Amino acid sequence: MEQLLSAHDAKLVERLRARDEDTFMELIRELNPSLLRVARMFVPTAAVAEDVVQETWLAVLNGIDRFEGRSSLKTWIFRILTNTAKTRGERERRSVPFSALETEDSGYEPAVERSRFTGTGHWAVLPRAWPEDKLLAGETLSVIEHAIERLPQTQRTVITLRDVEGWTADEVRNALELSETNQRVLLHRARAKVRNALEQYLSEEQ
């Protein structure tokens, strides 16, 4: 098994099997916020998501001796989370059926307002260069943060995992059970809105 795992993962698994507390706590600090974020997609409340994440960690501990290393440790942990969260979500009944994830915001949402283009689809008003000094000022990051907070939940989750936490497209697709196209559409819409928020902020009078 170990040859399929990265050296880093193999070491983590070995230490977890040896009941090493520091390793477990390191893993928690690394993954817990993302686990909560993903769990929240399947269950109705933050409190239930916390339960699901707790249950997931217990399942990780109880399953680590049998972990076969056919996927990365992270993928395996998120698969346990997704299964736990879905079971719990179904039990709660109040949760949004998961298929709603893919359709929540499937209406047409142009990346750039139509009025910015001419009838033949060319720029009517060109995007203006961003003032570098203002872009690099501290406020820019809070503008981005607020833009992300205002996104629909699925878009917010995808852009946070991809662009803030640095996950790959495949990792996000697996954890959220999205098709390739849906993952990309959600990311696309989220990024376009964040860019638009930046554009608006940067065009305001200083």
Next chain:
Amino acid sequence: MSIGLAHLNCRELVELVTAYLEGDLSSGERKRFDSHLAACDGCTMYVEQMRRTIELTGMLSVDDVTPKAEEALLRAFRDWKGQ
């Protein structure tokens, strides 16, 4: 994702930016995208701004575990270890 054979206008291009940056366009689509960019200042600016947006988003800090959750998990770990 498919694009009409001949032209790609600006309104269509902005909808393909993510596929472009993700490396998900076919080589034909990519060529049309690149040749449009080579001739269009507005779209060049748009793509550049999208790259900056992604880069800046990456500078946001990742959430931390709450002390309460950390404590609960530590207890769970010790219980498991003691089994």
